[in-house]
Amino acid sequence: MYVGSAPVCSPSPCNCVPDQLMARALSRDHRYHVTSTSSSITSFFYIYICFIETTVHNIKGCDELGAPTFLLSFTVQRYLWTRRRTLGVTKMHLAVAIFASALVLTLALDNGLMRTPPMGWLAWERYRCDIDCERDPKNCISENLFKDMADRLSEDGWRELGYVYVNIDDCWSSMERDKQGRLQADPKRFPGGIANLARYMHDRGLKLGIYGDMGTHTCGGYPGTNLDQIETDAQTFADWGVDMLKLDGCYSNESVQAEGYPRMSKALNATGRRIAYSCSWPAYQGGLPPKVNYTQLGEICNLWRNYGDIQDSWDSVLSISDWFFKNQDIVGPAAGPGKWNDPDMLIIGNFGLSTDQSRSQMALWAIMAAPLFMSNDLRTISSGARAILQNKAIIRISQDPMGVQGKRLLKDKCGIDVYWRPLSDNGSALVFFSRRNDMPYRYQISLSKLNYTTGLYKMYEVFMGKVGTVEDTSEFTVSVNPSGVVMLYVFPPVKHRQFHGNAKLHGPAHFHHHDLDNAIPPVL
Incomplete structure (x- = not known):
C-alpha cells in the first residue's frame, strides 16, 4: 500500500x-x-x-x-x-x-503497461542458476551482473531502441524468508538488496524485473509463493520498486495455479505500483484450451508463457515457432496491446545460432508480436549479433501500435514458409523463411497470391537495405538462405509519381539499392 x-x-x-x-x-x-x-x-x-x-x-x-x-x-x-x-x-x-x-x-486490472511488446534483457537462458561467485564472479547471479547489463543497455544504444527491462530470474533470493515472512535477496550476492538495484535501474532510465514462483519452491529450489504469501510478496516487490514480475509454476498444481495467478494479479494492482505481470500459467497447462482460458489471461496478465523453455539451439527456436504458428488461430487473437503471447527469450549473440538463424529468430518473433527479451552477454556480444538485435526496421515492426500478432500464410512444398503481419497505416510485414538445408533458394511469387490487390507497392528489405517497387500482379524473386529469412516492410499502395523516378517493375522483380532515407518507414 x-x-x-x-x-x-x-x-x-x-x-x-x-x-x-x-x-x-x-x-x-x-x-x-x-x-x-x-x-x-x-x-x-x-x-x-x-x-x-x-x-x-x-x-x-x-x-x-x-x-x-x-x-x-x-x-x-x-x-x-x-x-x-x-x-x-x-x-x-x-x-x-x-x-x-x-x-x-x-x-483496473488493465494496468496500462506494455501497450507494445516489452523489450529488454533476461538472465535465465544465458546464466541459469550460476551462484558460484568465487569461481565465476563475472557470470554468477549477483547484483554486479545486473548492473553490468544495465550499464550496457544505457550506454550502448539499447535503451533508446526500447530495450529497457533488466530482468532477474531464478536463484536470486536467500534460501529462507526473513523474520516477517518476506522474501529477501541473497546477502552475499546482492549485498545492496533489491530496492537498491531497482534504484540503479531507474537512475539509468531502465526498469527492473524479478522472478517468483506460484508454488512451494522455485524451479531452482528457492522459496516460492504459497497462497497465503501472495499479498505479502506483491507488497514486498512494490516496496522494492520492482517494475515487472515473472511468476513461474514449479512445485504447484492446477488448483493452486487457478487460484494463485489471478490473486497475484489483484495483489499487484492493490499495491498501487504499476507492476507488469508475466504468467507462466498456460505453459503448465499445455498452452491450449480448454485448460487454458486466454480471455482470462488477457484480463490478469501482461504477457504469458505458452510453451516450454527455449534452449540455445536452432532446433529449440524452430520447435517453439512451429508450435505458435501451428496454433496461430487459437493463441493469436488473444494477443494485443497490454497482453502478449511469449515464445521466450532471444538467444541471438550466444553459441547455438548461425547468423542466418539469428535473423530468422528476430524476424519470426517480430511477426509474432512477441516480447523481445534478450538473454546473452551484452559485454561481449559480437557486432553482427548486435546489428540484428538493434535493427530499427525490425523493431519498428515489432513495436507496431496495432499490436496484431502475425500468422503463417502458406507452407510451400519447396521448403519456403511465408508469414505476414498487418501494421499501422495500411503497412504490413512479410517474411520468407527457408526450411531447406542445402543452398540458397530463389523463390518466386506475386503479391496478389498473398492477398495484396490494390496496385503498386514499395517494399524495403530490412536486413540488406534494399528497396523495390512491385505491382501486385507482377512476380518478384527473393533469394533465401538455408534456415534464413528475407523480411520485407511493405509500404501502403501509392501513385507511381510518389516514387520519385523509380521505374515500375515488370515481370520477375529483384530488389535494387536506393536512397534508404526514403525507403525506411518515416518513424525510423
Whole structure:
C-alpha cells in the first residue's frame, strides 16, 4: 500500500493531492466547453474525468510510479465531501462518485503497461542458476551482473531502441524468508538488496524485473509463493520498486495455479505500483484450451508463457515457432496491446545460432508480436549479433501500435514458409523463411497470391537495405538462405509519381539499392 505524499513522476502531471486534482480538471475547460463556475454536477464531472484519465489511461509521465487506484478513489470521495457546500455536492453525487470509483477499481486490472511488446534483457537462458561467485564472479547471479547489463543497455544504444527491462530470474533470493515472512535477496550476492538495484535501474532510465514462483519452491529450489504469501510478496516487490514480475509454476498444481495467478494479479494492482505481470500459467497447462482460458489471461496478465523453455539451439527456436504458428488461430487473437503471447527469450549473440538463424529468430518473433527479451552477454556480444538485435526496421515492426500478432500464410512444398503481419497505416510485414538445408533458394511469387490487390507497392528489405517497387500482379524473386529469412516492410499502395523516378517493375522483380532515407518507414 502506498504511504506518504502523492506519487511524483518526471514530468509529474498526476501528483494527485486533492487541490491539484481539482485544478488539473478545471484547467481543461477548453476541452469540455464549460466554465469553472458551472453547476455542482459539472464540478463533479471535472474530478471524475481526471480520476478516470489518471487511473485507467495512465497519464504519460507516470510509468515509473502510477498513482494508486484505491488512493485516488478515496481522494475523489474525500474531496467531494469536504468541499460539498462549495461545490453543491449532494449525497446523491457522493453516491455516484463512490459507485464510479468502485467501477474503475473493478476495471483496473488493465494496468496500462506494455501497450507494445516489452523489450529488454533476461538472465535465465544465458546464466541459469550460476551462484558460484568465487569461481565465476563475472557470470554468477549477483547484483554486479545486473548492473553490468544495465550499464550496457544505457550506454550502448539499447535503451533508446526500447530495450529497457533488466530482468532477474531464478536463484536470486536467500534460501529462507526473513523474520516477517518476506522474501529477501541473497546477502552475499546482492549485498545492496533489491530496492537498491531497482534504484540503479531507474537512475539509468531502465526498469527492473524479478522472478517468483506460484508454488512451494522455485524451479531452482528457492522459496516460492504459497497462497497465503501472495499479498505479502506483491507488497514486498512494490516496496522494492520492482517494475515487472515473472511468476513461474514449479512445485504447484492446477488448483493452486487457478487460484494463485489471478490473486497475484489483484495483489499487484492493490499495491498501487504499476507492476507488469508475466504468467507462466498456460505453459503448465499445455498452452491450449480448454485448460487454458486466454480471455482470462488477457484480463490478469501482461504477457504469458505458452510453451516450454527455449534452449540455445536452432532446433529449440524452430520447435517453439512451429508450435505458435501451428496454433496461430487459437493463441493469436488473444494477443494485443497490454497482453502478449511469449515464445521466450532471444538467444541471438550466444553459441547455438548461425547468423542466418539469428535473423530468422528476430524476424519470426517480430511477426509474432512477441516480447523481445534478450538473454546473452551484452559485454561481449559480437557486432553482427548486435546489428540484428538493434535493427530499427525490425523493431519498428515489432513495436507496431496495432499490436496484431502475425500468422503463417502458406507452407510451400519447396521448403519456403511465408508469414505476414498487418501494421499501422495500411503497412504490413512479410517474411520468407527457408526450411531447406542445402543452398540458397530463389523463390518466386506475386503479391496478389498473398492477398495484396490494390496496385503498386514499395517494399524495403530490412536486413540488406534494399528497396523495390512491385505491382501486385507482377512476380518478384527473393533469394533465401538455408534456415534464413528475407523480411520485407511493405509500404501502403501509392501513385507511381510518389516514387520519385523509380521505374515500375515488370515481370520477375529483384530488389535494387536506393536512397534508404526514403525507403525506411518515416518513424525510423
